[in-house]
Amino acid sequence: MKTIAEIKNEKKLPAVVVDTLGTITFANSVFVKVFGWKIHDIIGKPLTTIIPKNLHDAHQLGFSRFLTTGTPTLLNEPLKLKALLKDGTVIDAEHFIVAEKINNEWTFAATIKPIRNRIMSD
Amino acid sequence: MTNHKELVTQLRATLGKLEMALGVINDAIVWTDHAGVIQWCNKAFDIIAGAPHIQILGKNIERILPLYKNKIKIPINKNFFESILRDPSRVPREYRLKKGRPIRWLEVSIRSIPAKKENNAGIVIVIRDITERKQKEARMEQQRRTLAYQADVLKKIRNELIKSSADLKRSNKDLEQFAYAASHDLQEPLRVIASYIQLLNKRYRNRLDKDADEFIAYAVDGATRLQTLIRDLLDYSRLNTQTKPLESVNCQALMKKVLDNLKTTIEESGANITCGALPVITADQTQMARLFQNLLINAIKYRSREPLKIAISAQKIAKLWKFSIKDNGIGMDPKHLKRIFGVFVRLHTINEYPGTGIGLAICKKIIARHGGRIWAESAPGQGSSFHCTIPAILTPRRASSSLP
Incomplete structure (x- = not known):
């Protein structure tokens, strides 16, 4: 199982880190390159910036449920989810999400590996 | 903690509770955009859809939930939702879900979620699995049909019986x-x-x-x-054509009269007759006298060499009076105990004992008219007991004027 520190040091796969408020606090250079976002476009912004719009509600509710219960349903396993490119394209990507409590607050990190087929714009 | 952070934390807590609450209810809830793309659903919907939550999100609901109405698949698309928004009351509420086996029945409610920003508007769909209810309704309908059929059959049988009874009468x-x-x-x-x-x-x-x-x-x-x-x-x-109306009959007094009428015959036989308390009943007095007389004549006629003893008694059993006349005469083979009540049936020759064999047939007809029953107990050499029952309370409807 990967740690947040290991994901932050990831050199081959796109990676992001998110705080307990759901704000992006880190994105590696691979993510910037592959997804087309500039760093200032996403750091300090909600995670929903890089999630297709029609999945925002599901994300917010699921994220909030985890923070309330502490019971994960999507962590520590590869998941095929949608991701949003800067140009508005929605792609399938294999996500691997981990969570740790740092200073008594949850922190999340994920590698997001695009899967070959590109789909329609958001 | 900053105000912003505090606000977000509070909102997250509320959303978390809401998610959990929606996750435990039995009804499936899903909301989509106006094209039917699923934006969120609860656990109950995951179960109905039969797919993991992650695979459902972002898909069009028509792919996830194939609904049928009157065997026709319902296209769940923009037109479908627009027609709902125009007139929600016209949307059929019950659908069949044909996804795998067994088939499930669903009750579906669809409402639009209005919002200031069109992007935030959507459709919420609440689905209740009513399969059990439908199955119960189907079973009840089947039972109703079966009962209706049986009632019909019984009605026909009843009509046949009424007709047969009328024919018989x-x-x-x-x-x-x-x-x-x-x-x-x-x-x-x-x-x-x-x-x-x-x-x-x-x-x-x-x-x-x-x-x-x-x-x-x-x-x-x-x-x-x-x-x-x-x-x-x-x-x-x-016996049935020249009847008298039923009246109150004091059987004690009546029996005394009958014994007086048979005084000579009794004295000649040397019979010792005992009589217990007899009740007052509602009956045809003349016919009751005939009944008692016939039974006593038989008891006297079929005496043995031993001094004749006859015991007359009455006993209340539930709503009946049971009269008994017991003798110590010659008795008879039990195999004859039913046929002796037939018309002109005799167990002896005319030379042995006089009579035409009509006496007990007359007794039986009298008792039948009064709604009662008559029977005998006997054994050769052991004497005989004749019993008959009469309802304690007799209404003219209970006494029949025709043959049983």
Whole structure:
């Protein structure tokens, strides 16, 4: 199982880190390159910036449920989810999400590996 | 903590609770955009859809939930939702979900979620699995149909029985009338025959040869017996046609009268008769007297060499009075106990014991008219007991004026 520190040091796969408020606090250079976002476009912004719009509600509710219960349903396993490119394209990507409590607050990190087929714009 | 952070934390807590609450209810909830793309659903929806939550999100609901109405697949698309928004009341509420086996019935409610920003508007769909209810309704409908069919069959049987009963009553009445007419009309010619034979006997006795005397004696005897038979048959056939209305009958007083009438016969037999307390009942007094008389005559007639003892008693059993006449006479084989109540049935020859064999048949008919039952208990050499029951409270409807 990967740690947040290991994901932050990831050199081959796109990676992001998110705080307990759901704000992006880190994105590696691979993510910037592959997804087309500039760093200032996403750091300090909600995670929903890089999630297709029609999945925002599901994300917010699921994220909030985890923070309330502490019971994960999507962590520590590869998941095929949608991701949003800067140009508005929605792609399938294999996500691997981990969570740790740092200073008594949850922190999340994920590698997001695009899967070959590109789909329609958001 | 900053105000912003505090606000977000509070909102997250509320959303978290909301998610959990929606996750435990049995009804499936899903919301989509106006094109039917699923934006969120609860756990109950995951179960109905039969797919993991992650695979459902972002898909069009038509792919996830194939719904049928009257065997036609419902296209869940923009047009479908627009028609709902125009007139929600016209949307059918019940659908069949044909996804795998078994088939499930769903009750579906669809509402639009209005929002200031069109992007935030959507459709919320609430789905209740009513399969169990539908199955129960189907079972009840099947039971209803079965019961209706059975009721129909019973009605037909009842009608047949009513018709048969009416036919039987008519037939019995015809037979009664025939028996009455036949016996009545036979009397006159028989009387003529008997009279002339007796005249022959009177005028020519000891004036013809010995054989002629013997033949005349047989003819006289035969005519006399035939007259008795016809008279008894007439008597029997009158039991239902010449009845009296039911009235209060003091059986104690009635039995005393009957015993007085049979005084000579009783004295000749040397019978010792005991009588317990007898009740007051509602009955035809004349017929009850006839009943008691016939049973007592039989008890006296079929006595043995031992001094005759006859015990008369009555006992209340539930709503019936049971009368019993017990003797210590010759008794009879139990195999005859049913047939002795038939018309003209005798267990002995006329030379052994006189009578036509109509007495017990008359008793049976009287008891039947009163809605009761008569039977006997006996063994050879052990005497006989005759019992009969009569309802304690008799209404004119319970007493029948026709054959049972």
